[in-house]
Amino acid sequence: MVVDTQQPEPQAAPGGDSGARAAVTSRPRSEVAGDWLGRASVPLAFGVVVLIFTILRPAVFPTIGTFGSIFGSQAVLVVVTLGLLVPLRAGDYDLSVAGTLTLSSMIIGRLNGGGGIEIWIAVAIALAVGVGVGLTNGFFVRVFGINPFIVTLGMGTLLLGITLLISGDQTYAGISPGLIDVVVTDRFLGIPLEFYYAVIVCIGVWYVFEHTTLGRRLLFVGSGREVARLSGVRVERMRVGALVVAGVLAALAGILFAGTSGAANPTAGSDFLLPAYAAAFLGGTTITPGRFNAWGTLVAAYFLVTGVTGLAILGIQSWVQDVFYGGALIVAVAFAQLSRRRASQEII
Amino acid sequence: MTGRHETTQAPEGSSPPIRGRVGSLGSGARSGAAVLELLEVSKAFGSTQALDRVSFQVMPGRVHGLVGQNGSGKSTVVKVLSGYHMPDPGSTVVVGGRVVTTALSGGRSRTLGLRFVHQDLGVIPELSVTENLYVDRFSTESQHLLRWRDEHARAAALLGAFGVDVDPRRRLGDLPAALQAMVVIVRAAEGLRTTAVARTSPSYGSPSVSAHVAGAGTDGMGRSDGRPDDGGSAGSAAQTSGVGVLVLDEATAFLPFAARAQLRAVVQEVVGLGHGVLFVSHFPEEVLDWADDVTVLRDGRVVADRPTAGMDEEQLVELIIGRKLELVSPTGGGSGHSGVEDSQVLEVHGLRSKEIGELSFSVRRGEVLGITGLVGSGHDQACNVLGGAAHAEAGTLVLDGRRMSLSNMSPVLARRAGIAFVPHDRQRQGAAVSLTVAENISLAIMDRHRGHLDRIRHRQLRREVRQLLLEYGVQPPVPDADLRSLSGGNQQKVVIAKAMAQRPRVLALVEPTQGVDVGARADIIGKLRDVARSGTAVVCATTDASQLEQLCDRVLVLRRGVVGAELAGSTLIEDRIVEETYRSSA
Numbered sequence: 001m002v003v004d005t006q007q008p009e010p011q012a013a014p015g016g017d018s019g020a021r022a023a024v025t026s027r028p029r030s031e032v033a034g035d036w037l038g039r040a041s042v043p044l045a046f047g048v049v050v051l052i053f054t055i056l057r058p059a060v061f062p063t064i065g066t067f068g069s070i071f072g073s074q075a076v077l078v079v080v081t082l083g084l085l086v087p088l089r090a091g092d093y094d095l096s097v098a099g100t101l102t103l104s105s106m107i108i109g110r111l112n113g114g115g116g117i118e119i120w121i122a123v124a125i126a127l128a129v130g131v132g133v134g135l136t137n138g139f140f141v142r143v144f145g146i147n148p149f150i151v152t153l154g155m156g157t158l159l160l161g162i163t164l165l166i167s168g169d170q171t172y173a174g175i176s177p178g179l180i181d182v183v184v185t186d187r188f189l190g191i192p193l194e195f196y197y198a199v200i201v202c203i204g205v206w207y208v209f210e211h212t213t214l215g216r217r218l219l220f221v222g223s224g225r226e227v228a229r230l231s232g233v234r235v236e237r238m239r240v241g242a243l244v245v246a247g248v249l250a251a252l253a254g255i256l257f258a259g260t261s262g263a264a265n266p267t268a269g270s271d272f273l274l275p276a277y278a279a280a281f282l283g284g285t286t287i288t289p290g291r292f293n294a295w296g297t298l299v300a301a302y303f304l305v306t307g308v309t310g311l312a313i314l315g316i317q318s319w320v321q322d323v324f325y326g327g328a329l330i331v332a333v334a335f336a337q338l339s340r341r342r343a344s345q346e347i348i
Numbered sequence: 349m350t351g352r353h354e355t356t357q358a359p360e361g362s363s364p365p366i367r368g369r370v371g372s373l374g375s376g377a378r379s380g381a382a383v384l385e386l387l388e389v390s391k392a393f394g395s396t397q398a399l400d401r402v403s404f405q406v407m408p409g410r411v412h413g414l415v416g417q418n419g420s421g422k423s424t425v426v427k428v429l430s431g432y433h434m435p436d437p438g439s440t441v442v443v444g445g446r447v448v449t450t451a452l453s454g455g456r457s458r459t460l461g462l463r464f465v466h467q468d469l470g471v472i473p474e475l476s477v478t479e480n481l482y483v484d485r486f487s488t489e490s491q492h493l494l495r496w497r498d499e500h501a502r503a504a505a506l507l508g509a510f511g512v513d514v515d516p517r518r519r520l521g522d523l524p525a526a527l528q529a530m531v532v533i534v535r536a537a538e539g540l541r542t543t544a545v546a547r548t549s550p551s552y553g554s555p556s557v558s559a560h561v562a563g564a565g566t567d568g569m570g571r572s573d574g575r576p577d578d579g580g581s582a583g584s585a586a587q588t589s590g591v592g593v594l595v596l597d598e599a600t601a602f603l604p605f606a607a608r609a610q611l612r613a614v615v616q617e618v619v620g621l622g623h624g625v626l627f628v629s630h631f632p633e634e635v636l637d638w639a640d641d642v643t644v645l646r647d648g649r650v651v652a653d654r655p656t657a658g659m660d661e662e663q664l665v666e667l668i669i670g671r672k673l674e675l676v677s678p679t680g681g682g683s684g685h686s687g688v689e690d691s692q693v694l695e696v697h698g699l700r701s702k703e704i705g706e707l708s709f710s711v712r713r714g715e716v717l718g719i720t721g722l723v724g725s726g727h728d729q730a731c732n733v734l735g736g737a738a739h740a741e742a743g744t745l746v747l748d749g750r751r752m753s754l755s756n757m758s759p760v761l762a763r764r765a766g767i768a769f770v771p772h773d774r775q776r777q778g779a780a781v782s783l784t785v786a787e788n789i790s791l792a793i794m795d796r797h798r799g800h801l802d803r804i805r806h807r808q809l810r811r812e813v814r815q816l817l818l819e820y821g822v823q824p825p826v827p828d829a830d831l832r833s834l835s836g837g838n839q840q841k842v843v844i845a846k847a848m849a850q851r852p853r854v855l856a857l858v859e860p861t862q863g864v865d866v867g868a869r870a871d872i873i874g875k876l877r878d879v880a881r882s883g884t885a886v887v888c889a890t891t892d893a894s895q896l897e898q899l900c901d902r903v904l905v906l907r908r909g910v911v912g913a914e915l916a917g918s919t920l921i922e923d924r925i926v927e928e929t930y931r932s933s934a
Contacts, residue, residue, distance in 0.1 A: 211803050211804055211806075212801070212802040212803060212804060213794045213795060213798055213802055213804055214802055216787065216790060216791065216794060216804065217791070219783065219787070220780055220783070220787075220791055223780040223782050223783050224776075224779065224780025224781075224782075224783070226773075226776050226777045227776075227777060227778065227779055227780050227788075227791070228780075228791070229759055230735060230736070230737055230759050230769060230771055230777055231759065231763070231791045231792065231846075232736075232759045232760045232762070232763035232764075233791070234760065290782075
């Protein structure tokens, strides 16, 4: 039932016997350089893209305004991607994050913008709904043993339906300036505060992934589920927990989304699903190649957004966005596959 | 042989066919021509010479063993044959009398008459035996409707011809591993036959293939359609015989010891049809038992290539490792009286499970208890239950005086109780091969290196990991190496190091040296003796009798889920263990 989520899975090395020892002990220098290049691939590409757009549109592109808008407005994408990264690390897909995001932003819009309820209460309710979605996903995964891919696919659509229901298919504006200020209006170093929220979430995810025993157990749940189980890791509990974290972060992204646009649209959030997966998989090819990782995801998300923004500045139509994100997802997965194949080649 | 060298220049697809010069001899009589020949095959990976001018021949109707330690190059040979590796220039491979000039590909080695059975078998467990058996044909022939009854009947007949008795309707995954392997071998043999038939049919395959590769019908009537003028007669005999080569690539390594004998019978059937078998194996005794000829590789070179007749196991092992094997003497046999006598660490009472009728045993401090039996006797169940990997219906466990129920054992409880478990399937259950050595071991020990905010104290952790790697002789002792870059034996050492790093009271292992080379096997057995000596109770389930003799102080032989015999001291010898094991089936 485990979906292959591109974690470097045990690609049963054919045969099992090999000259492997030599390969590891005396790794040639050039290969180390290759490693380094692999790690830095996306940051480097990022730099190249920025350079190209700067040369093409020196007056518009390299401005505080442009970067402020890129870093600020796309914090939503970063946060939702970091959210789905957690179940991905545990070997599970969560396709409901975009639905959760949309519902969460609509809760803010409907309760605060439309219903006049205190913004903090609306925020709390939105986060609670995120927990609820995660728990519901987890319930079906754990109790019925259903593949999370399917459960969350259904859940995502279900949530979009609920969003339409509670919104009556209209956009709610009038969201409290209190939220809008702390999300997008207030700036630090010229960049809206929401960027820093995204960075804080990223640091949190990075810390848990790389530096805690919890994160390491999560890694084993994704990369060797049976190993984890037999080593006394409570695998199912970890998987449910990962889905709950994804729900909460998706809800947080929805709150930021509402704050950024100042309104809640019942369908806009679904546009985030594909870019989020593109960023997660692209991020998995860099920094620590072959693993879903926090910083790689952050860089990849901004790389993608910068590409799209730059193309828009060049005057290319909006269709390019879909082409760009869709293409990036395929390319990222292809690269991940390639590096995986290379890795297994190395041990022959 | 030098004549064949020149033939490497023969352009493909242009030589005129030559009418059969071959008589109608049965394949068995044609012992002069090899079905597979490697001639000075080399392969280098960077500065590592994986194969250094390796030459040997596989004769029709014979089993040819290929042995060597991990890293000796035997896998590389298989990968050259399967087309995974392109051999270096100057290498010549002759398959069925046909000189292979370009890299073999999967499809090409098939049409030339090579079939592979790998360790992982390549089956689809969800499908029936029949479907697995005919998976090629279903996909290559455009039959609109399959008559399942006919298909099953044909499958049964085919399996029966090889002495395999199994209902072809059954889901393959439900069969024991040994039976699955037999089905796969039958499939490969059938593939060799149909390829030979197809080769005689002009409508099959690409023109160049049918023009080049001569074959004969299964009726044994030599009939050659055509072949390149290779200027030598050596190749012609084999290529017209309608036989091919079955490559068994460590296919037995993960099978229970006792099941291999059944497999051997099937392989003998294949050989009886005139095919050659290349039998790649870790196990010297098995090679001696199965093979007519053997090639020993060491460091990429052929160090011996001769018939097995008159060779004993010790000789072969010495050839493999290049030195006298310091067999781990069962000195531990005396450890029962090592001072702390009769302090029972572990007692199991009335264990019942699907495979076990009723099992009770106890293990003393510092003792290694072996549990063995035929496949299906439930010999591995006790360890699996102790590790929380299998469900028990009833039973209690007394560990250091604490009583626990076995029927709700889980990995978490096992670990908490001080039981470490080394499961059978290293690649899936023992360790995550895509993660690093340090990460794998850390799963067991990171709780000891935890700081504020659940933080892992990386430096401390690594220090302990490095120490463990040295202690358990893992090569290379590099914590950050991906586990899959290590050889099988070293991976297993990591798994055992990880288990022992929990500082358990009881270590339960299932087949701890399966798929591991001779040197690592001796290391592991020695290490497990050390573990016992240091006071851990060790329970080891294995069907490998010589391992039991070397490792254990006491052995329980299970017969259909109950203890049939208990061997210790002077009765604890390999022959006796085997005897008792087989007696149980009677």
